[in-house]
Amino acid sequence: MYYRLRNNFRLSIITLLGASAVLGITPFAVYRFWQGNLPAGFADTGILLSICMAVVYAWRTGDTDRAGFVLALVAVGGGATVATLLGEVGLFWLFPSLITSFFLTSALIAVLVNFGALGFLLAEGTAFSSQEQMWSFVTTAIVVSCCAYVFALRNDSQRERLEHLATLDPLTGVKNRRSMDQELAAAVLASQRNGVSYALVVLDLDHFKRINDEFGHSVGDTVLVEFVDLLVTHIRKSDQLFRFGGEEFVLLMPGVDERGLDVVMNNLQHSLRRSLKSPGGQAVTASLGIALLQDGESAASWMARADDALYRAKASGRDCIIYADLSAVASG
Numbered sequence: 001m002y003y004r005l006r007n008n009f010r011l012s013i014i015t016l017l018g019a020s021a022v023l024g025i026t027p028f029a030v031y032r033f034w035q036g037n038l039p040a041g042f043a044d045t046g047i048l049l050s051i052c053m054a055v056v057y058a059w060r061t062g063d064t065d066r067a068g069f070v071l072a073l074v075a076v077g078g079g080a081t082v083a084t085l086l087g088e089v090g091l092f093w094l095f096p097s098l099i100t101s102f103f104l105t106s107a108l109i110a111v112l113v114n115f116g117a118l119g120f121l122l123a124e125g126t127a128f129s130s131q132e133q134m135w136s137f138v139t140t141a142i143v144v145s146c147c148a149y150v151f152a153l154r155n156d157s158q159r160e161r162l163e164h165l166a167t168l169d170p171l172t173g174v175k176n177r178r179s180m181d182q183e184l185a186a187a188v189l190a191s192q193r194n195g196v197s198y199a200l201v202v203l204d205l206d207h208f209k210r211i212n213d214e215f216g217h218s219v220g221d222t223v224l225v226e227f228v229d230l231l232v233t234h235i236r237k238s239d240q241l242f243r244f245g246g247e248e249f250v251l252l253m254p255g256v257d258e259r260g261l262d263v264v265m266n267n268l269q270h271s272l273r274r275s276l277k278s279p280g281g282q283a284v285t286a287s288l289g290i291a292l293l294q295d296g297e298s299a300a301s302w303m304a305r306a307d308d309a310l311y312r313a314k315a316s317g318r319d320c321i322i323y324a325d326l327s328a329v330a331s332g
């Protein structure tokens with residue numbers, strides 16, 4: 001539970017709103033019934049129950065988008081209903097609701113929900129005791145909604161940027177190991193559903209430590225970047241390249257057969273020997289381990305076979321390509 005609250009921002013907001021609603025609205029609902037104001041009492045109870053149901057739905061299904069949208073509607077729509085029933089006293093409830101809606105749903109939907117509620121209050125009119133009060137309220141509510149909208153948009157774009165950066169290797173700009181795990185799992189699913197063939201190629205530069213030791217770490221970095229640039233020129237748009245760690249890279253290639261793959265990988269190795277040189281002039285080579293995804297195989301087994309093939313390529317003297325052993329296939 002704590003883990004889900006920590007890692008799912010919208011779920012934590014939905015839960016916080018649920019807890020605040022129970023604590024904040026329950027006494028008012030009781031008070032309205034005690035006053036004999038049945039419409040307001042039922043409105044408060046309805047809002048409370050709807051919020052609780054949406055919170056339970058979010059926890060059960062994990063669908064925080066739908067639950068958040070319903071909660072934004074309930075919070076803002078409920079606030080507007082209470083304002084029409086209670087007048088000025090009820091209007092105070094709308095300000096926190098107008099802001100909360102931006103935490104619960106997308107910025108665009110939140111602003112539409114807020115403006116819808118303001119339009120309803122203006123058309124209905126009974127919430128306000130004077131024209132001056134009405135326009136003061138509407139103006140301040142619009143200012144609050146617009147500021148929250150701009151803030152929410154900026155927040156969304158920064159979150160997207162952070163998420164994007166978290167999937168990239170800062171040195172080479174290719175995807176990192178974290179996104180590789182997700183893409184491998186997606187490839188296994190796609191292969192099971194649509195029968196797409198996939199190859200996994202693990203590439204490791206040979207004796208890379210010597211380059212670092214002889215010429216320094218920054219030269220090693222440059223070689224890694226040049227290696228990636230060269231790789232990119234040999235692969236298709238649908239292929240994906242990941243940095244697995246250190247001087248080890250992984251290529252995920254959909255729709256390939258063994259013969260075509262062999263040609264591409266041999267070309268790559270020739271071009272590496274020809275073009276990638278250390279500052280001392282020696283060719284920089286790479287060893288390759290290749291595994292074709294088998295029917296019903298798990299991502300872990302697939303990766304382990306490719307890694308084992310790479311290990312054998314290193315053991316066979318490096319600068320060569322080894323295909324994985326099919327006897328080690330383990331199902332998912």
Ligand SMILES: Nc1nc2c(ncn2[C@@H]2O[C@H](COP(=O)(O)OP(=O)(O)OP(=O)(O)O)[C@@H](O)[C@H]2O)c(=O)[nH]1
Pocket residue numbers: 171204205206207208209210212216217218219220221224245246247314318
């Ligand atoms: N310059 C640079 N070096 C790195 C980076 N990440 C890992 N390394 C270095 O890569 C080297 C890897 O060394 P080893 O694992 O012994 O591999 P190797 O020398 O290529 O030997 P083989 O793989 O057996 O051919 C180490 O010296 C690491 O410090 C990096 O981002 N930049």
